[in-house]
Amino acid sequence: MASANRGQRPVVRVHEGYRYEDGIEQIGRLMARYDALRRVEIGTSVLGKSIAALVIGNGPEHIHVNAAVHANEWITAPLLLRFMEELAAGQESGAGPESSGCPGRELLDRLTLWAVPMANPDGMNLSQDGLWPACPYREQLLVWNGGSDNFSGWKANIRGVDLNDQFPAGWEEERARRGSDGPASQDYGGSEPLCEPEAAALAGLTRRLRFSRVASLHTQGREIYWNYRELEPACSEALANRLASVSGYKAVKLTGSDAGYKDWFISEFRRPGFTIEAGEGVNPLPAGQFETIYAEIKPLLTEFIRG
Ligand SMILES: [Zn+2]
Numbered sequence: 602m603a604s605a606n607r608g609q610r611p612v613v614r615v616h617e618g619y620r621y622e623d624g625i626e627q628i629g630r631l632m633a634r635y636d637a638l639r640r641v642e643i644g645t646s647v648l649g650k651s652i653a654a655l656v657i658g659n660g661p662e663h664i665h666v667n668a669a670v671h672a673n674e675w676i677t678a679p680l681l682l683r684f685m686e687e688l689a690a691g692q693e694s695g696a697g698p699e700s701s702g703c704p705g706r707e708l709l710d711r712l713t714l715w716a717v718p719m720a721n722p723d724g725m726n727l728s729q730d731g732l733w734p735a736c737p738y739r740e741q742l743l744v745w746n747g748g749s750d751n752f753s754g755w756k757a758n759i760r761g762v763d764l765n766d767q768f769p770a771g772w773e774e775e776r777a778r779r780g781s782d783g784p785a786s787q788d789y790g791g792s793e794p795l796c797e798p799e800a801a802a803l804a805g806l807t808r809r810l811r812f813s814r815v816a817s818l819h820t821q822g823r824e825i826y827w828n829y830r831e832l833e834p835a836c837s838e839a840l841a842n843r844l845a846s847v848s849g850y851k852a853v854k855l856t857g858s859d860a861g862y863k864d865w866f867i868s869e870f871r872r873p874g875f876t877i878e879a880g881e882g883v884n885p886l887p888a889g890q891f892e893t894i895y896a897e898i899k900p901l902l903t904e905f906i907r908g
Contacts, residue, residue, distance in 0.1 A: 631686055
């Protein structure tokens with residue numbers, strides 16, 4: 602029987618070299634500890650790895666947070682998993698917002714939160730491990746990576762497609778702006794929108810559940826992007842300002858960017874969508890920054906789910 606984690610060490614911890622399999626193992630342990638969490642498969646990666654959603658809440662309003670869309674922004678995966686762990690612990694202990702800093706049962710009777718912590722499983726492992734012995738696309742990956750076997754700067758999926766340039770919102774404009782016409786470590790949007798299974802999985806989930814708001818966790822810069830071509834609803838800016846005030850991050854109105862997940866969400870649903878650039882430094886951010894960044898992201902995500 603699951604119980605709240607009072608007095609227990611958190612399941613979600615990090616180390617240098619944290620990989621997709623570490624995240625999956627922690628999801629399994631969270632499921633064993635907390636009855637409040639459900640796991641749903643939303644798709645599979647190019648190499649057949651499960652893209653898992655962790656779900657909490659029983660409300661009719663569905664909201665969504667994803668992470669690690671960009672391969673070397675791995676630290677966002679455990680950031681989101683830790684947040685889910687604390688939500689689940691708060692649910693099961695009955696702790697309200699005052700005692701835990703996390704939303705209590707009342708909110709999660711109204712909402713269902715769908716978290717996809719590792720949206721780019723193959724890319725995450727490539728960035729963390731480099732090429733492994735049986736890695737498919739091995740020769741191509743070396744070429745796409747400019748001849749280097751150091752993949753720590755890799756953001757794309759295993760086919761060299763930048764998943765945050767894959768969405769059908771100004772996709773052609775983004776392609777022309779990037780000037781990237783073939784697979785690469787970043788900025789190549791693919792042969793057509795949503796041709797990669799990881800991006801298609803996020804789009805499919807979003808269309809099925811028609812989320813009322815979404816956030817996508819990236820690193821780095823301590824910024825919040827909230828607009829897209831004046832298509833966002835009026836409430837987006839105010840919510841971004843609240844996310845900024847609780848986290849110390851800066852709400853930024855961005856122009857000259859298309860084809861990202863939040864861009865597409867805003868253009869298709871005309872509802873609030875955010876890209877959160879967590880932490881500060883050079884990607885991949887080191888594991889040693891995890892607790893510092895989590896202290897900023899926890900109040901930000903708490904405010905996001907309150908809406
Ligand atoms: Zn990113």
